[in-house]
Amino acid sequence: MDFSLTSRQKLLKEAVREFMKGECDPVKTLELSKKKQFPWEIYRKAGQHGYLASYYPKELGGQGLPLLDYCLLMEEMIRYDHRIGMALSLGSIPAKTLLRFGNDEQKKKYLPRLTKGEAVASIAVTEPNHGSDIRFLDTRAERKGDEYILNGNKIFITNADISDFYTVFAQTNPDAPPYRGISGFIVEREQEGVTAIDLGDKIGLKTTSSCSIEFRDVKVHKRNLLGKENHGFTYIMEALNEGRAEIANEAVGLARGVYDRALFHTKTRVQFGQKIGKFQNISHMIVEMSEEIESAALLAYKAVWLIDQGKMDLATCLQAKVKCTLTAIDVSLKAMQIYAGYGLFEEQFISGYLGDALATWLLEGTGQIQRNTVASQILGKL
Amino acid sequence: MNIIVCVKRIPKTAEADIFIEKDNKDIKKDNLVFALNDWDGYAVREAVLLKEKFEGEVIVLTVGPDESKEVLTRCLAMGADRAIRIEEPIPNDGRLIAETLAKVIQTGPFDLILTGVQAEDDGWGQVGVALAQILGIPHASIVTHIHIEGGKAKVRRELEGGLEELLEIKLPAVLTIQTGINEPKYVSLAAILEAEDKETKEMTLEEIGFSPREPLDATIDQVSFPPTGKRAEILKGTPDEVVGQLTEIIKRKKGS
Numbered sequence: 001m002d003f004s005l006t007s008r009q010k011l012l013k014e015a016v017r018e019f020m021k022g023e024c025d026p027v028k029t030l031e032l033s034k035k036k037q038f039p040w041e042i043y044r045k046a047g048q049h050g051y052l053a054s055y056y057p058k059e060l061g062g063q064g065l066p067l068l069d070y071c072l073l074m075e076e077m078i079r080y081d082h083r084i085g086m087a088l089s090l091g092s093i094p095a096k097t098l099l100r101f102g103n104d105e106q107k108k109k110y111l112p113r114l115t116k117g118e119a120v121a122s123i124a125v126t127e128p129n130h131g132s133d134i135r136f137l138d139t140r141a142e143r144k145g146d147e148y149i150l151n152g153n154k155i156f157i158t159n160a161d162i163s164d165f166y167t168v169f170a171q172t173n174p175d176a177p178p179y180r181g182i183s184g185f186i187v188e189r190e191q192e193g194v195t196a197i198d199l200g201d202k203i204g205l206k207t208t209s210s211c212s213i214e215f216r217d218v219k220v221h222k223r224n225l226l227g228k229e230n231h232g233f234t235y236i237m238e239a240l241n242e243g244r245a246e247i248a249n250e251a252v253g254l255a256r257g258v259y260d261r262a263l264f265h266t267k268t269r270v271q272f273g274q275k276i277g278k279f280q281n282i283s284h285m286i287v288e289m290s291e292e293i294e295s296a297a298l299l300a301y302k303a304v305w306l307i308d309q310g311k312m313d314l315a316t317c318l319q320a321k322v323k324c325t326l327t328a329i330d331v332s333l334k335a336m337q338i339y340a341g342y343g344l345f346e347e348q349f350i351s352g353y354l355g356d357a358l359a360t361w362l363l364e365g366t367g368q369i370q371r372n373t374v375a376s377q378i379l380g381k382l
Numbered sequence: 383m384n385i386i387v388c389v390k391r392i393p394k395t396a397e398a399d400i401f402i403e404k405d406n407k408d409i410k411k412d413n414l415v416f417a418l419n420d421w422d423g424y425a426v427r428e429a430v431l432l433k434e435k436f437e438g439e440v441i442v443l444t445v446g447p448d449e450s451k452e453v454l455t456r457c458l459a460m461g462a463d464r465a466i467r468i469e470e471p472i473p474n475d476g477r478l479i480a481e482t483l484a485k486v487i488q489t490g491p492f493d494l495i496l497t498g499v500q501a502e503d504d505g506w507g508q509v510g511v512a513l514a515q516i517l518g519i520p521h522a523s524i525v526t527h528i529h530i531e532g533g534k535a536k537v538r539r540e541l542e543g544g545l546e547e548l549l550e551i552k553l554p555a556v557l558t559i560q561t562g563i564n565e566p567k568y569v570s571l572a573a574i575l576e577a578e579d580k581e582t583k584e585m586t587l588e589e590i591g592f593s594p595r596e597p598l599d600a601t602i603d604q605v606s607f608p609p610t611g612k613r614a615e616i617l618k619g620t621p622d623e624v625v626g627q628l629t630e631i632i633k634r635k636k637g638s
Contacts, residue, residue, distance in 0.1 A: 008575075010576055012574060014417065019568045029509055065575075073571075
């Protein structure tokens with residue numbers, strides 16, 4: 001078992017860190033965060049340098065990297081500046097259902113703009129009455145000739161007010177048994193009948209918006225159907241599981257970023273005439289943070305490594321997501337204690353990392369729901 | 383125009399905690415991050431910019447262990463065409479490094495050799511200058527600008543006190559490059575992947591026909607931290623008063 005990074009992985013991390021160092025001015029990124037603005041300028045530049053969705057195949061503008069290499073790169077971005085790193089990674093994750101289950105024509109039309117940093121995508125599954133429970137959806141897509149007529153409302157949709165397109169999931173067969181009547185569609189934001197509204201201020205993910213979308217008699221041509229009709233739930237699950245492994249790695253980036261800052265503070269802040277790291281409770285907190293991060297990272301890397309081997313393991317993806325997001329939250333809370341009063345101020349980054357860590361617990365399914373699934377795998381039928 | 387750039391893999395020490403080995407001859411390097419020497423990065427970039435203007439080939443050359451391949455790949459990703467690594471622990475003797483490099487350089491044609499002004503780890507600043515001496519060609523150090531015209535290079539050198547010197551130097555020559563000579567460029571992901579396919583030749587001292595002489599010109603007796611000096615002076619008063627005091631101190635130090 002070789003745990004060392006390859007030469008390529010080290011170079012990728014070094015290159016992306018230089019990029020972040022050159023592009024991310026903390027004063028400017030804080031301003032973006034306060035104004036709730038997506039970092040378009042850095043996003044475009046990252047696309048030009050091939051850093052966005054670089055695991056996409058070359059014909060879609062990606063670099064054909066293994067998912068693990070891409071996740072290490074993303075981890076490094078988030079570690080350096082979560083406000084930018086999270087936005088950069090969330091630009092393309094939502095397009096996973098299209099990447100995995102779209103046909104060539106659909107993929108070539110929509111995905112290269114994501115890798116180039118020219119557009120972001122959203123996935124629209126969650127509804128006001130369907131968060132964890134998506135056995136049925138209230139959004140309806142009714143077939144009329146060559147078109148589907150889409151009606152309904154979605155909520156908590158990342159970047160929906162700036163995305164080029166959404167992959168929308170809707171009920172195509174209202175009479176089907178649970179999970180069996182949902183289909184996926186590609187819908188462009190500018191289509192008639194689509195209204196996306198930013199839902200307001202959040203405590204995390206401040207450089208990406210969270211929106212509601214209303215679909216009112218939106219006409220979607222059948223060529224924009226994702227895969228097969230009524231197979232949508234399977235697509236969501238497959239893509240989401242991969243996405244969860246990615247989010248686990250995002251959380252590792254958050255944990256490492258906040259840990260770096262806490263460690264620096266521990267080694268420089270003086271109280272009672274000595275560096276605060278000399279106090280055992282502080283030094284133990286630092287060690288606990290390091291223990292948590294290293295063990296969480298191993299699980300996160302394993303989850304994406306399995307995907308690269310073509311052996312995606314549902315329980316590993318879910319456990320990685322739960323473990324890593326909890327780690328990011330715990331490490332951020334410890335960093336807040338180490339920074340004490342300073343930690344409350346957004347200038348110090350700490351509260352921002354905490355906000356994003358809390359959000360990763362919720363992204364692509366709450367940790368509790370994910371534990372339910374893992375429990376059923378471990379315990380079987382009781 | 384064929385340009386050879388000599389580079390070194392160094393431990394990054396600027397932001398790290400440094401500990402000294404028990405024998406007091408070196409620092410502990412186990413937990414340090416290694417990377418391309420900063421000055422060398424500017425030299426590689428400058429070589430690539432010159433190649434863009436005058437065509438030809440950029441070859442990066444290093445002496446070092448297997449791990450040094452990483453910095454060579456990085457240089458290839460920055461636009462160098464091929465790389466050569468001489469398999470040998472980096473000696474603690476600038477002239478010996480220069481002699482080793484010269485053995486390889488002498489085997490092929492070249493118009494220009496670039497090195498960094500110095501290495502971040504030892505700061506000797508010897509290799510480029512010694513290399514020119516061994517090869518019997520002219521050199522200029524601490525170069526901040528290069529203009530090539532008709533077999534000559536017009537170079538600007540950085541001097542103390544904000545002065546600059548403009549030199550005309552016959553090619554082939556060795557130039558040691560100062561940081562800031564060019565604008566660094568991010569390395570794209572595609573370039574890193576392409577670099578993996580470029581040629582990296584590995585050679586031993588035996589293969590280049592070189593046997594280092596003993597004893598070395600220089601050996602390190604001791605590495606230590608400087609003794610703690612006088613403590614910093616803390617200025618007291620209101621912000622306006624502190625600014626006033628600080629301005630006075632700066633004026634005094636500047637001698638005006």
